[in-house]
Amino acid sequence: MSIRFTPAVVTANDLFEGDVVYLTPQGGWSRIHSEAELFTEQAAAESALAAAQAQPDRLVGAYLAPAHRGPNGPEPAHFREAFRARGPSNYPHGKQAERMC
């Protein structure tokens, strides 16, 4: 029996800055979670992930992160991904400082 696929976005860390990036529907990379492409089909998600993993000159550690559809685009489905999309909770640093969430 196959496990049901959880909708996901493709995410990684930027090689130079180290910060979190997301694959967009246009095939580019955004710092903003809601601009990511939400994959609901396993085959398409895995194909996009493989393409991301083939870009080691700008990305590190690409993976599929669970997400769901929200009013303004995909939203993180797990609290770890919510922190990655926002920044740390002890200082207004990271994406929240740059209004990227």
Add this chain to the structure above:
Amino acid sequence: MYIYSEFDQDFLATRNAQFRAQVERRISGALTEEEFRPLRLMNGLYLQLHAYMLRVAIPYGTLNSAQMRQLAMIADKWDKGYGHFTTRQNIQFNWPRLRDVPDILDALAEVGMHAIQTSGNCVRNVTADHFAGASADEIADPRPVAELLRQWSTDHPEFQFLPRKFKIAITGSPNDRAVTRAHDIGLRMVLRDGQRGFEVIVGGGLGRTPVIGKVLAEFIPEADLLPYIEAILSTYNSYGRRDNKYKARIKIMVNELGLDEVRARVQRRFDALRAEWRGADQAILNDLRRAFAPPAFRVASTEAYEIAYKNDPVFRSFADTNLAAHWQDGYAIVTISLKAHGATPGDATSDQMRLMADLAEQYGHDELRISHEQNVILPHVHKSDLPAVHAALQQAGLATANVGLISDIIACPGMDYCALATARSIPVAQEIATAFAAREHEIGGLKIKISGCINACGHHHVGHIGILGLDRAGVENYQITLGGDATERAALGERAGPGFAYDQIVPAIERVIDAYLDLRANPQEEFIKVFQRLGAQPFKDALYQSGDRADAA
């Protein structure tokens, strides 16, 4: 303190040039991430949730004012104006960019600092009693031996690919402030017939399999110590498991082979290699003893201290809580708390670093220490200077009188930064500190330690109250352990029961504290003493009385 020799400086320059070239090759695409990762880790560079993180070694937690100022400069120039002091007496910068790291390493080398062996399966930064060379209860300063261990282990060709990381802690005092029983090797200085040597403890550790270290040798004379440690490492390198990362630490080897068998194998190795040691290490150790000679203490009246102590209740509270006894008459050890209520445990801004550097230079014989409890120490301050030091600390938000109290919390970075974390630690520490600020002096001595995953960087197993953050079905959940002890009476805490949701953890701790206040025989009976007298049950009863457990995990 030890100042880098020409050899050390050349070694660092070569190593930094090597890493600069490695970064360039990674950026050009000549190195894949798989190839680059072990290289960057060997130089202290991690990739975390939001950014790279550079972990800089502060050997045995000792640094001078010039080094502290350079850390402040790095924080301002290449990071976000602060640094995070860790439970291994190191400092971490949370926001460097990859291209800047070679420049940061060069800036560190200017003051004899580096990030080598702060990661990877090698001998990590050797930690020591943060009161070393100052404490009244000490046999002798253990740092010459710690520095000898640093020199011996740095780039040691045999020990660069151990089965797993390897942590050594050392103390020269019978009162263990270095958590020696929770290290791969713990060294406790002892005297036998007037001869100095070490009790060698092996196989301690926290993490997912917490173990209190066992005594491998009751007494190893100082002259035999380094060959004996080399024999332990060599035995571990040969027989430690490499098939499973989670069973690769020496504590597992000790448990699987048995202490007696490990002792026999170490002895055989020691017998084979001892003759190769012809005394060069002892010659170096003698030089190091001179490098760590006590400063030129001054003799002066302590009247200014006594007047301030009598007349200023805020200073008195600071003195009662944050000072420790120095072996030199007229001197005190000052612990500067990096745990202001509501602040991030272990963080200091660049301005605070510069102020602490200034105080060390002006009043503290140019020495600073970082404690594994994530505070900063001025180890040698004449008592007459304490009112001025306190006043300066107050101006910088560094005069919180809470050392050893409930708000003096060890917390790992947790899921606010760490890629391995399963829950947040920092906000839990912030909320506990704030919740108990008003009554912490009434509560008395109490160690809370918080980890954001089972790797236990926050030492929760040895906290009087330990908190472990986990991910339970996609929600943060916090388990409580009770009765841990990080001292010479080392003990692992006992899990209290089911965990608590994020918004229930502070009320849960409040129930434990209220129970303790009811149960203690008198205000002098600290939490851990009551636990030892009554066991965990009354605290478990208090924790679960209202049926608000989060789950049955």
